[in-house]
Structures are given as structure tokens and as C-alpha cells.
Amino acid sequence: MLGRRNRQNRTFLxxxxxPERTFVVDALRTETVGGTVLLVAAAVAMVWANTPWRDAYQxxxxxxxxxxxLGLDLSVAHWTADGLLAIFFFVAGAELKRELVVGELRHPGTAALPVIAAVCGMAVPALVYGVVSTSLGGTWNGWAVPMATDIAFALGVLAVIATHLPAALRAFLLTLAVVDDLGAVVVIALFYTSTINLPALIAAVLGLGLFFHLHDRRRVHGWYWYLPLALVIWGLTYTSGVHxxxxxxxxxxxxxVGHDGERGRRPAEHIAHLVRPVSAGVAVPLFALFAAGVVVTGDTLRTMVSAPEPLGVALGLAVGKVLGVFGGSYLAVRFTRARLSRELAWADxxxxxxxxxxxxxxxxxxGDLAYPDPADREHIKAGILLGSLTSxxxxxxxxxxxNNKYRRLYEQENRDENADNIPDIYQHR
Incomplete structure (x- = not known):
């Protein structure tokens, strides 16, 4: 048994x-629907911002x-970025906690490969941005912009092109995105926090302590306890100067993450399951609606392909991410005892x-945090859109x-001839 586990742990993808497959399928089903809504919201923003009704959009x-x-008189765009995206990051935090405790990231050997790929996938785009921008006379201001992966947008693309990507590849993409999200939060906290209101920050930390005490120690149930507390913690964090x-x-x-003795479920999984539709279907699309409305003009297009910073962002996403994730994966497999799954190829x-x-x-x-000037921000958004669309x-x-290969693997993974809701592949040696 131990030998079989070790061999399995050395298999990449x-x-x-x-249990992991069931969780991933459930999570990605919601994210796929949300990704489709996200694509629609981004398209609506782009069209709206480039029609005679652009003044209404603005x-x-x-x-x-x-x-x-309370210092909370914010614009609609500000509310969606600072408020609604907190829901998105809450789900990301819950998914990361689950992966670290009971998921694939709990085993160092299993976690090493996707984590190395994710870290390289953050570092290389930042370096590509820096090289491109500084070589053309630009700055390092936007080095962190091309670091992140948008899991909802990626799954929306998969839904549109109707591919049957195997569960292992989808889980790998989800892991990359979750680690990227954590990296983004660290970057935001360390590099985009200019002033600190210490009393508000201490109060926010105490609020988090109360949240942990009620949830983990006292096992208090009921959303009516946590929603007001979460709003207070959010408000104090905003007031403290931390994003x-x-x-x-x-x-x-x-x-x-442990099983709830009374209800027999993992609270992190259950809460993420309940909140994920709000995050994927409401929070992220509304953010996109008010963030992606770039006015496309001849000047915008010229700046996007010639100015150092937008070009650095676009190449960081379209080139840096590929080099980082693929290169990190290949090197990790090359210099460890891991082996790529026999059912897949490096092209996958x-x-x-x-x-x-x-x-x-x-x-x-x-990008909004790195470039406070509206004109610079619009050009950076254009670079993000160009890099993301190219990718x-x-x-x-x-x-x-x-896709023909993926379809065969997908059908094999999901075949359930005895209709017991367990794929047959898990019931045979």
C-alpha cells in the first residue's frame, strides 16, 4: 500500500x-458557469464603453x-473592487485552506510540482514585464500586474470552445489559480499599502480572532453571526489602509476543515460551496463590468503596442505565464522523481x-492599485485585455x-455503467 502511494505521488497530473475529484468537479462546475457570465460582462463593458452611451457607463x-x-463613500467601481472582490478572495482562501489540510497540497511531494509551477508562473511574468518595460524606458511599477491567473475566465473559455479537459488538468489549473490568488494578496498587502491606521488594523485582527473563536473553538452555527462580523472586519481592514x-x-x-461532528461535513467545503455561486456569478462579473470598459481608440491601440508598461503587461501574460508555468513544471519533473501521466503529453x-x-x-x-492616474490605468487595462485574449x-x-484525446479520457473518467454515482474507473483495479 505504501509503495503504491509513493508511486502515485510521483505521477504528475x-x-x-x-474525494478530491468530487470536490474539484463541484467547484469547477460553478466556476464554469460564472466564467461564462464573466465573459458576457466583460464583452458588455467593452461594447458599452465604445458606444454613444459611454457617458452613461462612466x-x-x-x-x-x-x-x-466612516470613510466609505465610494464609487460603484470602487465598491466592486474593494467590496465584492473580498467575496472572491474569501472563496480562494477557503479553497487553499482545504487543499493544505485535506487536499492534494497536504503532501509535500504532491504539492511541490503545482506549487513550483505556480511560483514560476508568478516570477517569470514579473521578470518579462521588467525586462520589456525598462528596456524601452519604462518603470517597474506594474511588475505584479501579469502575475495572476483568472480561473473563472479560463473556464469560461473552456466552456465556449467545448473542450473535454480531463479532471487532472482542470485541478492543476485550479491549483495554479489558488496559489496565484494567495500570491496576489501577499503582493497587495506588502507593496500596495502606503499608510497604516494601526488602531483600525489591531481592531481588524481582534475581529479575526473573534471569528476564529466562534467558528473553530465554540462551533457556533448560523450565518447571522458571521455576516455582520465579516462586514465589520472588512470595514476595519479598509480603514486600516490594508486592501x-x-x-x-x-x-x-x-x-x-475537519468534519463537523453534528452535521458530518467539512465547514470550509460547505461554506465555499454556498458562497462560490455569489462569487463566480455576481461579484466577479460585476467587477468586470465596471473595470473592463476600456475606450478603444487609435491612440489606445498605438499606446498598447508601443508604450513600455502596457506592452510589458501584455507580454508578461501571453509569454511570461507560458514560460513560467510550463518551464517550472518541466524542471520540477526533470529534477525530481516525478513522471508525467502516461495518458497525457507535455503539449497538454x-x-x-x-x-x-x-x-x-x-x-x-x-493594475488599478499600481496606476492611480486614470490615463495610465486605461492603457494598462488595454494591455491586460490584449495579453489575456492572446493567451x-x-x-x-x-x-x-x-480535444479528441480529451474526449476519450473524459468519457473514461465519467463512465458509470452501474449508475451508483461512482465512476467505474474507481471501482476496478
Whole structure:
């Protein structure tokens, strides 16, 4: 048994254990629907911003509301970036906590490969941006913009091109995105926090302590306890000067993963299952609607392909991500005892690496933080869109070429001739 486990752990992109596969399929089903909605929202934003009704788009995006006395009188775009995306990062934190405790990342040997690929997939795009930007006379300001992978957008692309990507490749893409999200939060907290309101930060940390005490120690149930507390923690984090998405991922990481004795389920999985539709279907698409509305003009296009920073962002996503994820995966397999699954080829890893270059949501968020000037911000958004669309088109081409192979693997993975809701492949040696 131990020998069999060791051999399985050395297989890169091998068959997932049944519980892990069930969780991944459930999570990605919701993210795929949300990704389709995200694509529609991004398209609506682009069209709306380039029609005679563009003034209405800008008026809605810049409309302010909130509680001025608490410093929360924000624009609609600001609310979606700082408020709704906290829900997205909460789900990412819950998924990461689950992977670290009971998922594939709990075994160092199994975790090493996707983590190495993800880290290289963050470092290389930043280096590509830096080399391109500085060689053309630009700055390092946007080095973090091309680091992130947008799992919802990538799955939306998979839904549109109707590919049957095997569960192992989808899980690899999900792991890359989750690690990227954690990296993005660390970058935001360390590099995009200019001033700190220490009393508010201490109060936010105490709020997180109360959240942990109620959830993990006292086992208190009921959303009516946690939703008001989460809003207070979010508000205190915002007031402290730390980006409030950090509060979202912190609360996700505090969720309990062990089985609930009374209800027989893992709270982190259950809560993520309940919140994920709100994140994928509402929060992220609304953010995209008010963040992706770039006015496309001749000047915008010229700047996008000639100015150092936008070009660095586009190449960081379209080239840096591929080099980082694929190169990190290959080197990790080359210099460890791991072996690529016999059912897949390195072309499949290359296709996933191309999908990872779709950095839409989190890249837009970091772009807003890195470039406060509206004109610079619009050019950076254009670079993000160019890099993400290029990655999506190249990945779609390669995936379609491999789709017959994927279809056979998909049918094999999902065959259930005895109709017991357990794929037959898990019931035979």
C-alpha cells in the first residue's frame, strides 16, 4: 500500500483520488458557469464603453454612495473592487485552506510540482514585464500586474470552445489559480499599502480572532453571526489602509476543515460551496463590468503596442505565464522523481500554461492599485485585455487540436455503467 502511494505521488497530473475529484468537479462546475457570465460582462463593458452611451457607463461607474462618516463613500467601481472582490478572495482562501489540510497540497511531494509551477508562473511574468518595460524606458511599477491567473475566465473559455479537459488538468489549473490568488494578496498587502491606521488594523485582527473563536473553538452555527462580523472586519481592514481583499482571504483561511461532528461535513467545503455561486456569478462579473470598459481608440491601440508598461503587461501574460508555468513544471519533473501521466503529453501542460496567461480579474485589480492616474490605468487595462485574449486564443487552438484525446479520457473518467454515482474507473483495479 505504501509503495503504491509513493508511486502515485510521483505521477504528475495522474488520476485524482475520488474525494478530491468530487470536490474539484463541484467547484469547477460553478466556476464554469460564472466564467461564462464573466465573459458576457466583460464583452458588455467593452461594447458599452465604445458606444454613444459611454457617458452613461462612466456616470454609473463613477457614481458614489456609502457612509461618508466612516470613510466609505465610494464609487460603484470602487465598491466592486474593494467590496465584492473580498467575496472572491474569501472563496480562494477557503479553497487553499482545504487543499493544505485535506487536499492534494497536504503532501509535500504532491504539492511541490503545482506549487513550483505556480511560483514560476508568478516570477517569470514579473521578470518579462521588467525586462520589456525598462528596456524601452519604462518603470517597474506594474511588475505584479501579469502575475495572476483568472480561473473563472479560463473556464469560461473552456466552456465556449467545448473542450473535454480531463479532471487532472482542470485541478492543476485550479491549483495554479489558488496559489496565484494567495500570491496576489501577499503582493497587495506588502507593496500596495502606503499608510497604516494601526488602531483600525489591531481592531481588524481582534475581529479575526473573534471569528476564529466562534467558528473553530465554540462551533457556533448560523450565518447571522458571521455576516455582520465579516462586514465589520472588512470595514476595519479598509480603514486600516490594508486592501480589504486581505480580510476576505484571511477569513477563508480561518475556516474549519475537519468534519463537523453534528452535521458530518467539512465547514470550509460547505461554506465555499454556498458562497462560490455569489462569487463566480455576481461579484466577479460585476467587477468586470465596471473595470473592463476600456475606450478603444487609435491612440489606445498605438499606446498598447508601443508604450513600455502596457506592452510589458501584455507580454508578461501571453509569454511570461507560458514560460513560467510550463518551464517550472518541466524542471520540477526533470529534477525530481516525478513522471508525467502516461495518458497525457507535455503539449497538454503547455495548453494549461497558456490558459494560465488569462489574468483578467486580479490583474485588473492590481493594475488599478499600481496606476492611480486614470490615463495610465486605461492603457494598462488595454494591455491586460490584449495579453489575456492572446493567451485565450492560443490555448483554444492547442486544446481543440487535442480535444479528441480529451474526449476519450473524459468519457473514461465519467463512465458509470452501474449508475451508483461512482465512476467505474474507481471501482476496478
Amino acid at each position: 495522474g488520476r485524482l483520488p475520488l 456616470s454609473v461607474r463613477d457614481f458614489h454612495f456609502g457612509i461618508d462618516a 480589504p481583499t486581505v480580510a476576505g482571504v484571511a477569513m477563508g483561511l480561518l475556516l474549519r 501542460v503547455l495548453a494549461v500554461a497558456m490558459l494560465a496567461g488569462i489574468g483578467f480579474t486580479v490583474s485588473l485589480l492590481i 485565450a486564443l492560443l490555448a483554444s487552438l492547442l486544446l481543440r487540436l487535442r
